[in-house]
Amino acid sequence: MWVIVRHHLxxxxxxxxxxxxxxxxxxxxxxxxxxxxxxLSLAIPLVYLTxxxxxxxxxxxxxxxxxxxxxxxxxxxxxxxxxxxPGI
Numbered sequence: 001m002w003v004i005v006r007h008h009l010x011x012x013x014x015x016x017x018x019x020x021x022x023x024x025x026x027x028x029x030x031x032x033x034x035x036x037x038x039x040l041s042l043a044i045p046l047v048y049l050t051x052x053x054x055x056x057x058x059x060x061x062x063x064x065x066x067x068x069x070x071x072x073x074x075x076x077x078x079x080x081x082x083x084x085x086p087g088i
Contacts, residue, residue: 001048008043015040
């Protein structure tokens with residue numbers, strides 16, 4: 001856990017500073033930058049949570065973060081052979 005905090009403390013502090021700075025400047029700018037500063041502010045808990053094996057297993061079972069190659073059958077080797085020798 002302390003390794004995560006050490007590596008991402010700068011991100012978290014940047015997000016908090018950006019949030020406070022933009023809020024004092026303008027609430028509209030604060031809302032517009034919300035995806036940026038919120039993600040930065042939550043860097044430590046997000047990294048910790050997503051680095052847990054149980055969370056990854058749950059996400060895979062729920063179908064999250066999967067690419068098409070993991071969800072659909074593919075004939076990639078066969079299609080490559082057809083490009084090389086069209087008569088096959």
